Amino acid sequence: MKPITYFIILACAGLVMSCATVPPSELVNARQAYQQASAGQAAELVPAELHKAQEALGVAEKAFQDDPNSFHTRDLAYVADRKAKMAEALAAAAVGNATTAKANMDYQTAQTEIVKNTKEDLAASERSGTLKSQQLADQQKASLNAQAQSAKDSTDADARSTKGLADAEARRVKQQADADTAALRAKESTDAEASRVKGLADAEARRLAEQNDRDNNTIIILEKGKKVVLNGVTFDFNKATLKQESESVLTRAYNAMTANPDVQVEISGHTDNVGSQEYNQTLSLERAEAVRNWLVNKGIASNRMKTVGRGENEPVASNDTDAGRAENRRIEFYVQQ
Amino acid sequence: MKYLNMAMLSGSVLFAVMVAGCASGPAINKEPSTSAISAAEEAGASTIPSASLYLQLAKEELDNAQRIATKGDKEQAQSLLLRAQADGELAVVLSRGDADKKEATQAVERVRQLRQDNQLPLEGK
Numbered sequence: 001m002k003p004i005t006y007f008i009i010l011a012c013a014g015l016v017m018s019c020a021t022v023p024p025s026e027l028v029n030a031r032q033a034y035q036q037a038s039a040g041q042a043a044e045l046v047p048a049e050l051h052k053a054q055e056a057l058g059v060a061e062k063a064f065q066d067d068p069n070s071f072h073t074r075d076l077a078y079v080a081d082r083k084a085k086m087a088e089a090l091a092a093a094a095v096g097n098a099t100t101a102k103a104n105m106d107y108q109t110a111q112t113e114i115v116k117n118t119k120e121d122l123a124a125s126e127r128s129g130t131l132k133s134q135q136l137a138d139q140q141k142a143s144l145n146a147q148a149q150s151a152k153d154s155t156d157a158d159a160r161s162t163k164g165l166a167d168a169e170a171r172r173v174k175q176q177a178d179a180d181t182a183a184l185r186a187k188e189s190t191d192a193e194a195s196r197v198k199g200l201a202d203a204e205a206r207r208l209a210e211q212n213d214r215d216n217n218t219i220i221i222l223e224k225g226k227k228v229v230l231n232g233v234t235f236d237f238n239k240a241t242l243k244q245e246s247e248s249v250l251t252r253a254y255n256a257m258t259a260n261p262d263v264q265v266e267i268s269g270h271t272d273n274v275g276s277q278e279y280n281q282t283l284s285l286e287r288a289e290a291v292r293n294w295l296v297n298k299g300i301a302s303n304r305m306k307t308v309g310r311g312e313n314e315p316v317a318s319n320d321t322d323a324g325r326a327e328n329r330r331i332e333f334y335v336q337q
Numbered sequence: 338m339k340y341l342n343m344a345m346l347s348g349s350v351l352f353a354v355m356v357a358g359c360a361s362g363p364a365i366n367k368e369p370s371t372s373a374i375s376a377a378e379e380a381g382a383s384t385i386p387s388a389s390l391y392l393q394l395a396k397e398e399l400d401n402a403q404r405i406a407t408k409g410d411k412e413q414a415q416s417l418l419l420r421a422q423a424d425g426e427l428a429v430v431l432s433r434g435d436a437d438k439k440e441a442t443q444a445v446e447r448v449r450q451l452r453q454d455n456q457l458p459l460e461g462k
Contacts, residue, residue: 071413071416071417072412072413072416075416075417075419075420076419078419078420078423079419079420079422079423082391082420082423082424082426082427083423085427086423086426086427086430089427089430089431089434090430090434092434092438093430093433093434093437093438095441096434096437096438096440096441097437097441099441099444099445100437100440100441100444103441103444103445103447103448104444106448107444107447107448107451110448110451110452110455110457111451113457114451114455114457117455117457
């Protein structure tokens with residue numbers, strides 16, 4: 001037998017064997033479908049359905065072994081393929097259901113969260129409202145307190161002002177009273193002083209009156225070689241004009257001159273030391289002449305009287321005191337021999 | 338004579354029926370297939386692209402099985418009805434899976450919308 005003959009025989013045998021073992025497309029698809037389903041989520045989510053697919057595939061495989069080319073084998077493989085696809089579809093549905101369940105749970109969670117947030121917002125709003133109400137109340141309270149304080153301050157200020165006015169009025173009244181009292185005391189003092197001065201003046205007046213009475217009643221005695229001071233002869237200041245009160249003593253001098261017609265007198269004028277000596281010399285002479293003129297006018301012969309000015313040269317008292325200077329300002333009669 | 342004729346007629350009819358029954362064999366069981374197809378139609382498989390194909394296959398397989406059965410090959414017809422049942426049941430599962438998938442999508446969208454409307458952080462973000 002030729003080699004080509006062996007090859008043909010082997011090829012025909014292989015072809016026959018291959019035709020006998022080649023599974024139908026339905027079985028190939030079933031295997032692939034089961035492989036895909038078992039590799040997916042079916043084993044975890046729908047194991048019972050996957051098991052049914054496995055059993056269906058097992059039945060198909062057995063049928064394939066028993067009768068590879070029968071239509072029943074292909075139909076069983078077709079059913080196994082659909083069982084595998086069904087398991088995969090049920091797994092996908094389980095995923096969808098799980099997703100739905102999870103979404104529903106998320107929805108409830110979100111709703112719970114929303115309710116919680118709403119409650120928190122409401123509580124926050126209430127707290128805010130309460131806080132604002134409290135703040136408003138505090139502000140109103142502060143405002144009222146401020147108004148009350150302002151009113152109190154105003155009242156206090158008014159009271160202080162009133163008190164100040166009252167105090168000022170009281171002080172003024174007191175000062176017035178004090179002034180009145182002082183014035184009264186001063187008046188009393190003045191009155192007392194006036195009374196005292198008046199008393200003194202009255203006493204002096206009485207004394208002068210008495211003195212005048214004594215002087216009027218006193219007879220001027222003209223003795224030759226002696227000096228007589230005409231007490232009571234006074235002049236205006238810095239003048240040689242006789243004052244009215246000088247007439248009393250001048251009258252007594254006139255009486256004395258009349259009573260002694262033979263007597264000649266020297267009338268001398270004297271001053272204190274105020275002013276210049278020349279001025280005092282002239283003034284003393286003029287005053288002596290004023291006395292002589294008064295007597296001449298009364299009728300005494302002018303030749304019986306000689307006038308002389310002594311100025312401040314013959315003081316009879318100290319010029320350091322008013323009394324002394326008053327005593328030095330005088331008119332003297334000197335009865336000549 | 339009359340009763341004899343009647344008895345002969347009845348016997349003839351009965352025989353004919355028995356002969357006819359023996360000639361066609363046992364009837365095919367289409368109930369699982371038709372139930373699966375009805376369930377698929379009720380699930381809306383005809384409007385669902387992924388399920389409508391299997392519903393169509395189930396109907397065609399049922400028709401083929403009936404035609405084959407009519408021709409007398411009831412064994413092949415019954416075997417073919419297994420395909421029709423399997424495709425009908427798969428159409429039901431796919432229809433329900435599609436509804437479940439739509440429901441899941443709607444549920445997720447509803448949550449997303451709720452969170453967005455209420456300014457809540459989105460899930461997983």
